[in-house]
Amino acid sequence: MRVVIAEDLHLLREGLAHLLEAHGLTVVAAVESGPELADALVRERPDVAVVDVRLPPTFTDEGLQASLAARRRFPGLPVLVLSQHVEQLYARELLADGTGAVGYLLKDRVFNGAQFVDAVRRVAAGGTAMDPEVIARLLARNAGNEPVGRLTPRERDVLELMAEGRSNAAIAQRLHLSDSAVGKHTAGIFAKLGLAPSDDDNRRVLAVLAFLNSR
Amino acid sequence: MDQIGTVRTVLRGAALLGVAVLGQVVAAVALVGVLLSFLIGLVFVFFPTVRLVRAMTRLSRRLARDWAGAAVDEPYLPPPAPPRPLPGGWYRDGRTLYRTPRVPAGKQRWAWLVRDPATWRDLGFLAVDVWSGGLLAGAPVILVALGAVQLAHGDMVGLAWPLLALVTARWYAPWAVRAYGLFACALLGPTERARLARQVADLTRTRTDVVDSQAAELRRIERDLHDGAQARLVAIGMTIGAAEELIDSDPAAAKALLVKARDASATALRELRRLVRGIHPPVLAERGLGDAVRALALDTPLRAHVTVELPGRLDTPLESAAYFAVSELLANAVRHGGASEASIDVSAHGTSLRITVTDDGRGGADASRGTGLTGVERRLAAFDGVLAVSSPVGGPTTAVVELPRAVPSARPPAATWRTIVAAVCWGLCWLPIFPQGLVAGAFKIVGMSERSWFLALYLPGSFQWPTILGMIVLGSAMLVTGITLSAGHGQNTGDDA
Numbered sequence: 001m002r003v004v005i006a007e008d009l010h011l012l013r014e015g016l017a018h019l020l021e022a023h024g025l026t027v028v029a030a031v032e033s034g035p036e037l038a039d040a041l042v043r044e045r046p047d048v049a050v051v052d053v054r055l056p057p058t059f060t061d062e063g064l065q066a067s068l069a070a071r072r073r074f075p076g077l078p079v080l081v082l083s084q085h086v087e088q089l090y091a092r093e094l095l096a097d098g099t100g101a102v103g104y105l106l107k108d109r110v111f112n113g114a115q116f117v118d119a120v121r122r123v124a125a126g127g128t129a130m131d132p133e134v135i136a137r138l139l140a141r142n143a144g145n146e147p148v149g150r151l152t153p154r155e156r157d158v159l160e161l162m163a164e165g166r167s168n169a170a171i172a173q174r175l176h177l178s179d180s181a182v183g184k185h186t187a188g189i190f191a192k193l194g195l196a197p198s199d200d201d202n203r204r205v206l207a208v209l210a211f212l213n214s215r
Numbered sequence: 216m217d218q219i220g221t222v223r224t225v226l227r228g229a230a231l232l233g234v235a236v237l238g239q240v241v242a243a244v245a246l247v248g249v250l251l252s253f254l255i256g257l258v259f260v261f262f263p264t265v266r267l268v269r270a271m272t273r274l275s276r277r278l279a280r281d282w283a284g285a286a287v288d289e290p291y292l293p294p295p296a297p298p299r300p301l302p303g304g305w306y307r308d309g310r311t312l313y314r315t316p317r318v319p320a321g322k323q324r325w326a327w328l329v330r331d332p333a334t335w336r337d338l339g340f341l342a343v344d345v346w347s348g349g350l351l352a353g354a355p356v357i358l359v360a361l362g363a364v365q366l367a368h369g370d371m372v373g374l375a376w377p378l379l380a381l382v383t384a385r386w387y388a389p390w391a392v393r394a395y396g397l398f399a400c401a402l403l404g405p406t407e408r409a410r411l412a413r414q415v416a417d418l419t420r421t422r423t424d425v426v427d428s429q430a431a432e433l434r435r436i437e438r439d440l441h442d443g444a445q446a447r448l449v450a451i452g453m454t455i456g457a458a459e460e461l462i463d464s465d466p467a468a469a470k471a472l473l474v475k476a477r478d479a480s481a482t483a484l485r486e487l488r489r490l491v492r493g494i495h496p497p498v499l500a501e502r503g504l505g506d507a508v509r510a511l512a513l514d515t516p517l518r519a520h521v522t523v524e525l526p527g528r529l530d531t532p533l534e535s536a537a538y539f540a541v542s543e544l545l546a547n548a549v550r551h552g553g554a555s556e557a558s559i560d561v562s563a564h565g566t567s568l569r570i571t572v573t574d575d576g577r578g579g580a581d582a583s584r585g586t587g588l589t590g591v592e593r594r595l596a597a598f599d600g601v602l603a604v605s606s607p608v609g610g611p612t613t614a615v616v617e618l619p620r621a622v623p624s625a626r627p628p629a630a631t632w633r634t635i636v637a638a639v640c641w642g643l644c645w646l647p648i649f650p651q652g653l654v655a656g657a658f659k660i661v662g663m664s665e666r667s668w669f670l671a672l673y674l675p676g677s678f679q680w681p682t683i684l685g686m687i688v689l690g691s692a693m694l695v696t697g698i699t700l701s702a703g704h705g706q707n708t709g710d711d712a
Binding site: 053054059060061083084085087088089090092107108111137140141143144 | 488
């Protein structure tokens with residue numbers, strides 16, 4: 001799997017490259033600025049890009065903008081955005097095109113190498129990886145609203161993990177439930193939220209995120 | 216529509232004249248009051264006299280503002296603080312002690328009123344108002360009255376005055392009312408000295424506030440770093456050191472320690488993130504005020520609607536002050552107002568930035584009570600910004616933040632030559648149009664032998680009509696130029712207002 005990394009801090013860039021290569025991914029380019037990233041995304045067309053939001057030369061949201069621009073040009077180009085802080089606003093912008101294959105995680109999540117690489121792979125495969133903090137705030141905003149408020153505590157747990165972008169199997173493992181129990185909760189959630197059920201994990205996640213973001 | 220406007224303006228001019236006449240009466244009464252208090256020593260008469268004068272000038276100021284569009288600030292010195300009792304409950308004035316605060320307070324008020332030049336300027340305004348501003352504004356009505364009197368005496372010349380008033384009212388009346396505004400501004404507004412004195416007092420206060428709050432803020436940040444991230448980093452270093460020693464003898468324990476170190480570093484990061492958010496929110500640095508407010512709206516539990524109309528990025532410190540103002544207002548709406556919905560409007564009005572936050576909460580917010588709002592006000596004051604909160608009990612609460620000179624003006628101010636040319640065009644366009652053009656033409660048509668000072672009538676016959684037409688064209692061109700130039704300029708200053 002071919003990866004492009006964009007991160008301006010040398011230490012972190014090397015660390016990320018190490019981590020990903022140790023898990024069998026190939027880093028085809030490790031760049032440190034917005035323009036270089038835009039170049040590399042077009043030139044390499046990687047299977048996934050791991051991008052820091054704040055990059056030189058402006059040190060604003062250069063990385064995010066370059067990623068969004070590349071995704072406009074190549075819809076569905078998988079991008080995992082890393083940041084020192086997460087904003088629902090940015091998450092919305094990444095999800096806005098509805099094609100999935102996006103991730104948005106706090107930089108701390110690289111502490112857990114295995115989980116982080118799992119997120120990278122998920123994004124590369126067209127799935128989503130949203131930071132638990134984004135989802136927690138998204139759910140907090142929706143908590144008082146009618147359909148979300150009617151979910152059982154268990155269903156909320158499942159919804160939270162599903163919105164992060166995890167598959168049914170991963171949710172089952174996380175919550176120590178059987179696959180069929182998770183399937184039942186998922187069906188319950190979709191019925192309460194008034195969403196059309198779907199067997200495809202990715203499409204289901206996008207539907208849930210779109211629902212939560214719509215209010 | 217235009218006619219109605221003219222009639223209204225004429226009536227306003229008449230009302231201004233009426234107010235000026237009333238002012239004359241008040242001035243006479245006030246003069247008696249002042250003489251009584253200064254010559255005979257009836258000091259107590261002075262206070263109601265000044266109150267009366269101020270009430271009268273307040274009316275004039277309001278009319279000048281509402282009708283002539285001239286914002287006249289109150290020029291008065293701030294009133295003295297009420298006297299404080301000594302520990303024994305007595306009140307001191309000089310070397311005398313009083314049982315009640317009445318006498319010391321009265322003396323303070325006396326000094327305050329007598330020493331304020333605005334007291335005497337007010338009196339001067341009331342004395343001259345009717346003879347200058349009032350006469351100017353009420354001229355059309357005076358003309359009509361004059362005509363009526365003459366007609367009543369059977370003098371047909373009396374017909375000319377109302378006609379003159381009728382013909383000129385359309386141009387004259389608005390100009391006269393505006394001129395009244397300038398007059399009121401000159402006499403009733405604060406003098407440059409009073410304005411500067413007030414500004415110095417304001418700046419001194421805001422500077423002290425800013426320095427104080429900045430020092431307190433830095434102290435808080437220092438404490439947070441010291442007790443939080445710094446302490447955690449020390450702990451992490453120690454844990455890693457311990458793991459290093461154990462790694463050969465007890466790999467499992469070393470691993471457990473490393474996990475602990477990792478968790479501690481995650482906690483440290485979380486704390487730093489929270490701290491950074493309080494100093495300067497990253498989204499504000501990355502995206503500017505508009506998106507930062509949108510991000511805020513997404514994070515509040517309220518259903519918040521955001522509209523942003525800004526030309527670009529603003530100054531960083533100013534953006535920050537505006538952001539924290541919105542943040543505090545939203546937090547207040549949730550905490551105290553019990554609101555469920557809010558709308559936030561961020562827009563540039565000329566060069567000033569206006570932010571309106573409205574919520575559907577219980578209302579009853581009081582800027583003077585809540586420490587949060589006071590903090591917001593202080594922070595805004597450093598940029599000459601103000602916060603106005605309207606929060607009737609039962610809601611809704613509307614808070615407006617206004618920051619002047621916040622938005623870089625898109626257009627450069629009108630060049631001086633523009634202003635001069637416009638003024639000349641406006642000032643002189645009547646000359647070619649009326650006397651030299653239309654009136655001369657009328658004379659020629661009627662065949663009057665009188666040539667007066669009409670240039671065309673002194674020229675040889677074949678040049679007369681072309682000159683007259685040329686004059687009219689010239690005058691019209693000047694009028695159009697004047698309108699065009701001041702319209703462009705007006706748009707500019709209109710935005711600035």
